[in-house]
Amino acid sequence: MALQNFQYDIIMREYSRRQSQVQHVLEEHRREAFAKVPRLLEIDQTVAGLSAEKIRSMLSGKPGSVDELKEEVAALAAERTALLLENGFPADYLEPHYFCPSCQDTGYIDGHKCACFKKAEIELLYTQSNLAEILQKENFDHFSFEWYSDTMKNEATGLTARDTAKRAYDMARNFVRDFDSRFQNLFLYGSTGVGKTFLSHCIAHDLLESSHCVLYFSAFDLFDRLAQTAFSRKSETDPGEEFILDCDLLIIDDLGTELTNSFVSSQLFLCINERIARRKSTIISTNLKLEDFSSTYSERTFSRIASNYQMIKLIGNDIRIQKVFSR
Secondary structure, three states: OOOOHHHHHHHHHHHHHHHHHHHHHHHHHHHHHHHHOHHHHHHHHHHHHHHHHHHHHHHHOOHHHHHHHHHHHHHHHHHHHHHHHHOOOOOOOOOOOOOOOOOOOOOEEOOEEOHHHHHHHHHHHHHHHOOOOHHHOOOHHHOOOOOOOOOOEOOOOOOEHHHHHHHHHHHHHHHHHOOOOOOOOEEEEOOOOOOHHHHHHHHHHHHHHOOOOEEEEEHHHHHHHHHHHHHOOOOOOOOOHHHHHHOOEEEEEEEOOOOOOHHHHHHHHHHHHHHHHHOOEEEEEEOOOHHHHHHHHOHHHHHHHHHHOEEEEOOOOOHHHHHHHHO
16 A cells, blocks of 8 residues: 555654754764864865866766766875875765765655665554554464364354364465455454454555555554544644554454444444545454354445455464463
């Protein structure tokens, strides 16, 4: 996903800050060096004059004079380096020291994003996802099937809890792999502590690493945010609900734990419906049984989910409790 305007502005403001800082340090270096060694200022002014003359010679088509000017500039540069070293300064003291030498703190190289821009992009997306810290622990590399029973079975499918988890894991992997080529949504359901949130975090981690915009909200926080947007004036720097509706992946966790009312039910339907229309992926997790979900949020909402989401049920014993007793 291309960055939204406000996200792009955040990153470019940081580049502007870096450029100002580099220029400020360079000016401090120049004042210090010129005060101690006046000849350095003379060299600097002479080089500037020769550079302007070089440009005029190039435009007038006099290659011979251009070569002579290059030699003069090179000689002056060598003298400047020698003077700096003789007076206790580093050889590059009068050169700008960029945070990123590759793009010189512009963010771009030949019209393409520099590696530092891509890094800044990922860091920003992590920060805005609400998942920055937890994803260091909860990702595919740390997903374990040991917490799932190989004897407990899902009566509807005949699969054990462990096989069910492996099936869900594979579907999550495929969701990430096909994310840019196929529109998908996931509905994770099952009892408390069977790994629904962990699995959604795994997906979020890999998509954030590939510079996708992922937003995570608990159900309570999502509807609280939507209520603030609906009933208060939006500031110029706040993208409001548009960011929620247009991010690459929206994760709504623990749906059913919030206080449900007509506002919540209508906002859930509008959010789900709008993201389907925009072909923006959503992951929903809930502890509710399917029949309870339908009665809680309306058949209309459940119908939209059932026809547009892959339904993944996880079973097993509460992993959090298992971890407590295994210590």
